[in-house]
Amino acid sequence: MPATPFRPSRRGRRLLTVAAGLATVAALTAASPATAQGHPGHGHPSHDRPGHGQPSHDRPGHGHNSRTVDVQLLSFNDFHGNLEPPAGSSGSVSELQPDGTTKTVAAGGVEYLASSLRTARQGHPYSVTAAAGDLIGASPLLSGLFHDEPTIEAMNKLGLDVTSVGNHEFDEGATELARMQDGGCHPTDGCYEKGKKFRGADFPYLTANVTKEKTGKPLLKPYWVWKKNGVKVGFIGVTLEGTPDIVTAEGVKGLKFHDEAETINKYAKELDKQGVKSIVALLHEGGLPANGAYNYDCDSPAAGGGISGPIVDIAKKISPKVDALVTGHTHNAYVCTIPDPAGNPRLVTSASSFGRLYTDTTLTYDRRTRDIVRTKVGSANHVVSRTQPKAADMTALISRWNTLAAPVANQPVGYISADIPRGTSPEQPLGDLIADAQLAHAKTLDPSTSLALMNPGGIRADLVHAASGAEGDGVVTYGEAFTVQPFSNTVNLVTLTGAQLVSALQEQVSGPNEASPKILQVSDGLTYTLDLTKSGAARIDTSSIRLNGKEIDPAASYRVAMNSFLSGGGDGFTSLGKGTNPLVGSDDLRALNDYLTANSSAATPLTPPKADRITVVK
Secondary structure, eight states: OOOSSSOTTTTTGGGGOOOOOOOOOOOOOOOOOOOOOOOOOSSEEEEEOOTTTSSOOTTSSSSSTSSSEEEEEEEEOOOOTSSSSGGGGEEEEEEEEETTEEEEBBBOHHHHHHHHHHHTTTTTTEEEEEEESOSSSOOOHHHHTTTTTTHHHHHHTTTTEEEEGGGGGGGOOOHHHHHHHHHOOOOBBBBBBBBOOOOOOOOOOTTTEEETTTOOOBSSEEEEEEEEEEEEEEEEEEEOOOHHSSGGGGTTTTTTEEEEEHHHHHHHHHEEEHHHHOEEEEEEEOOSSSSSSSSTTOOOGGGGGESSSSHHHHHHOOOOOOEEEESSOOOOEEEEEEEEETSOOOEEEEEEEETTTTEEEEEEETTTEEEOOGGEEEEEEOOOOOTTTHHHHHHHHHHHHHHHHHHHHTTTEBSSSSOOOOOOSSOHHHHHHHHHHHHHHHHHHHTOOEHHHHHEGEEEEEESSSSOOTTTTTTEEEHHHHSOOOOOOOEEEEEEEHHHHHHHHTSSGGGGGGSOOOOOOTTTTTTEEEESSSHHHHHHHHEEEETTTTTTTTSSSEEEEEHHHHTTTTTGGGTTTEEEEEEEEEEHHHHHHHHHHHOSSSSSSSSSOOOSEEEEEE
């Protein structure tokens, strides 16, 4: 039994009240995995963990008497609390075949990620594991319901050494991030299991470019140095400078976010003065590869290679003192080289998201220069296959937390007749459904509400029709709905002029969103044409915008529903932040669940929306 009757987190409280008496969690004996090394200054013992449980011996030609040593760098990013194998399109990767075709491969799940990493470490006495942020936040219910304590526990067990923060590490604010690092029970929900206090991360979170406004000092450590038998590799961790634009204002209150390259260069110089010549940057910002397959040749134009996006300009500004960049945020897979300011090629990697891939990089360390031999760096992404044995300790961890979550997670909230996906098109069937749900909720508060808008980044998973566990096909559970919308946003109503509404639609494809458009999902009744053959704001055909068949009047007022993130101007939608007469409704998950319950049954499941509200010209 929990120490006190279980109180759902603010996320869990959004729809259901958990019965006070949960069943006692059976003692689950885990296998003896290689556990994560403690780090001085983080409240945990500092155990020497050579090679993560592998024998501490050097391979021929790379021993203590050899000039060079191969350091294995295993890395991943954007895990987002996906302890169980992700469902739908989130649970697979595209693999390029020898004949040029691609096939879809099921991947992910921490049971398999742990097995993959432990297998990869075998035979590598010099091995370090790093991540590039967003390990937590926007998590499925199994982790999110418990404020991501289960994910931090899993990261400890699988042997993570160090990570940068990402924007989602700030979803619940700096104080909660500090708790993830240092441990302790949640300030309002308390401890979840009797006699167990959350221990925090055994690995350091790095926040080099995040400083406290009052002191100007980094929120947490800016860098960390991995050491073994005289070999030293420094890690500098940063998140994207634009984090405040994509996180709620409360989450980043009292913090400043600085330029990524300038910050990395500052601390690279500091490490260099300390004699640490081998440096890796963990950067939660990324790129857009020309090919979606995880194993394509990024540096071969003939293979459809190449990369664009923010990481390109950032990488070109980062000091040559930095030997490799492990990146994230865009959820893409790539292993590319981008020239440093001296014109020398430098490795830039990303391992997709949700634990579906990991990157294995060989850094050849020169004992004499104490630097990485850049010409010998090699790297590749590998699938976290679900055909390999599961890590027994992770299976036990998942089972234990599932027992606690079951009273909430398994409650049915609706029925669907087929998969309702996020999709990759500008308009998503699931986006339409969520917008319709928010409009329906808003009308119960203010019948004059005309439309609803939903940001695509707030939709985290597909609604899958296939059976999950003991449920029947087509049943949507609270846990599945939570995985789709885990942010605890409220549905807010504001009044916008027609001109502001049009400006908001143009902001989807202009300003900060021009390079990577963010197409709002719209409720039934709003239609317009998106012309992708044009550029900037011109991609929105303003003459085509209709609300219930009528043109938008620039001078008229429209009551619009959206989540609290958008109403605060998030994702670059400054026009939405100018709304007047605000009214705060219930949370967005409750709006979705209420809509599913009211509009579906086992006999008449909900049909996926047609996604025909936005006409796309290519």
